[in-house]
Amino acid sequence: MxxxxxxxxxxxxxxxxxxxxxxxxAVVYALVTWAFPYVDTFIDSPNVTVGSS
Amino acid sequence: MTETPRATxxxxxxxxxxxxxxxxxxxxxxxxxxxxxxxxxxxxxxxTRSEASTLSRELGRQTPDPVQSGAPATSTSPPVxxxxxxxxxxxxxxxxxxxxxxxxxxxxxxxxxxxxxxxAAGHYDSTQMPGAVGNVAIAGHRTxxxxxxxxxxxxxxxxxxxxxxxxxxYTYTFRNLEYVKPTQVQVLQVVPDAPVVSTASRDRLITLTxxxxxxxxxxxxxxxxSFTSWQPLxxxxxxxIKSIVTKG
Numbered sequence: 001m002x003x004x005x006x007x008x009x010x011x012x013x014x015x016x017x018x019x020x021x022x023x024x025x026a027v028v029y030a031l032v033t034w035a036f037p038y039v040d041t042f043i044d045s046p047n048v049t050v051g052s053s
Numbered sequence: 054m055t056e057t058p059r060a061t062x063x064x065x066x067x068x069x070x071x072x073x074x075x076x077x078x079x080x081x082x083x084x085x086x087x088x089x090x091x092x093x094x095x096x097x098x099x100x101t102r103s104e105a106s107t108l109s110r111e112l113g114r115q116t117p118d119p120v121q122s123g124a125p126a127t128s129t130s131p132p133v134x135x136x137x138x139x140x141x142x143x144x145x146x147x148x149x150x151x152x153x154x155x156x157x158x159x160x161x162x163x164x165x166x167x168x169x170x171x172x173a174a175g176h177y178d179s180t181q182m183p184g185a186v187g188n189v190a191i192a193g194h195r196t197x198x199x200x201x202x203x204x205x206x207x208x209x210x211x212x213x214x215x216x217x218x219x220x221x222x223y224t225y226t227f228r229n230l231e232y233v234k235p236t237q238v239q240v241l242q243v244v245p246d247a248p249v250v251s252t253a254s255r256d257r258l259i260t261l262t263x264x265x266x267x268x269x270x271x272x273x274x275x276x277x278x279s280f281t282s283w284q285p286l287x288x289x290x291x292x293x294i295k296s297i298v299t300k301g
Contacts, residue, residue, distance in 0.1 A: 001073040004065065031081065036088045043089075045170065046264035048202070049163045049177070049192045050273050051238040 089197055097199035101172035105156040109145045109298060113286050115219035120182075131184035131257075131283030132220045137161030137176070144183060146174055146191065146201075147215035147294040150208055150227075156297055157201040159216070163192045172199025180241055180260075183216045183223045184283060187243040188258045195263040195274070202263040205276055206230065214259055214278050215294050221285040225259040225278035232265055233273050240275045256280070 009016040119132030126132040137143035139162040146157050160168040163175035174193040181187035193202035212227040231240065239246050240262065243254045257280030265274035284291065290298035 001065075001070045028084065031084060032088055032092070036085055036093070039085065040089060040093075041166075044270075045165070045194065045197050046268060046270040047165075047235065048169060048194055048263045048273070049175070050233065050235055050240060050262055050275075 094197060094200050097172040098201075101157055101199045101201065102154065104142075104173075105145045105158045106300075108142055108158050109156065109217055112145065112217060112219045117220045117285075119220050126221075126283065126285070128282045128284060131223060131280075133182050133185040134218050134220045136178065136182060139164060139178070140167040142173060143218060144176075145217045147217070147297060148208075148212070149293050150212045151202075151204045154297055154300075156294075157193070157199075159191060169194055170198045172201060174201050174261075177241055181243070183218055183259075184220070184257065184280070186254055186257055187252075188241060188245060188260055189216070189225075190241045190260040190262065192262045195265070196267050202261060205261060205263050205274055208276055213281070213291075213293060214261075215291060216259070217286070217290075217298075219286075221283055221288075222291055223283050224281040224291055225257075226281045227276060227278045229277050231275040231277065233275055235270065235273055237273070240273075240277075245277060 005020075006016060009019055011019075117132065118135060119126070120135055134143065137160070140160055142158040142160045144159040146159050148155055158173045159176050160171075160173045161176055162168055162178050168175040169192060172194075174191045176182075177190040177192065180190040183189050194200050195202050195205060208227045208230065210227060210229070214225040214227065216223040216225070231246075233240055240260055242250055243252055244256070245258065245260060259278040259280070261276040261278075263274050264270055265272040289295065
């Protein structure tokens with residue numbers, strides 16, 4: 001998977017590394033902005049109230 | 054290496070790709086934990102703080118509308134505001150022990166998604182309003198979602214809780230911590246922990262509840278405080294929180 005990605009990237013090795021870092025940053029940004037907040041709504045946080053609620 | 058000969062190129066195997074996907078998934082889960090426990094906490098706490106300071110200014114513009122009228126309010130007999138709607142932010146809590154810039158909004162009700170998970174503290178709607186004879190109970194997260202009560206176990210006897218509403222500043226003094234089971238609603242009573250539910254009281258108390266131990270829902274940590282004084286908004290913020298209020 002990653003070896004295939006490395007092969008399809010253009011340019012010398014350092015340019016590929018730069019592209020990969022940019023790609024990784026974009027993925028992390030998307031996760032933090034959209035995916036994680038969405039997933040978080042399904043995860044119960046420790047209850048902080050006494051009683052039924 | 055630009056052109057790898059086809060013969061020496063490693064063959065892509067199903068297991069290899071599966072392994073890479075699993076490793077990636079593992080890294081994403083670790084990232085999520087870092088985001089949830091640390092990064093998001095800081096982001097939410099910052100948002101909550103600026104929300105609280107906006108609310109603090111708004112409260113100053115609102116017309117006080119206390120429940121009882123007649124006898125003028127004094128520092129020992131404060132006005133009592135009307136109960137807020139569910140999710141409506143009606144007060145700002147200041148606890149200097151929780152940080153030199155600490156301020157967090159208090160909303161009506163302890164709804165998880167509507168109030169607590171937004172980083173605000175939630176006022177148990179079955180309990181009294183600030184300044185009233187009885188018990189003002191407030192819940193907040195100890196970890197995640199801004200963790201407004203992260204430092205609840207660090208409270209020392211004599212620490213102050215300041216509650217700012219449209220009716221003024223209410224000062225409470227921290228008295229003690231208690232650890233209870235999640236079912237022990239007695240801590241919310243007018244007279245907390247009294248064996249018989251009593252409505253007869255002359256004390257004005259505040260009760261903070263959060264989870265215990267951290268990251269768990271096994272128990273609750275409870276912080277009690279008793280009413281010390283009240284002053285109208287026109288008198289300005291109490292000295293200990295003056296810098297936070299004016300800076301915000």
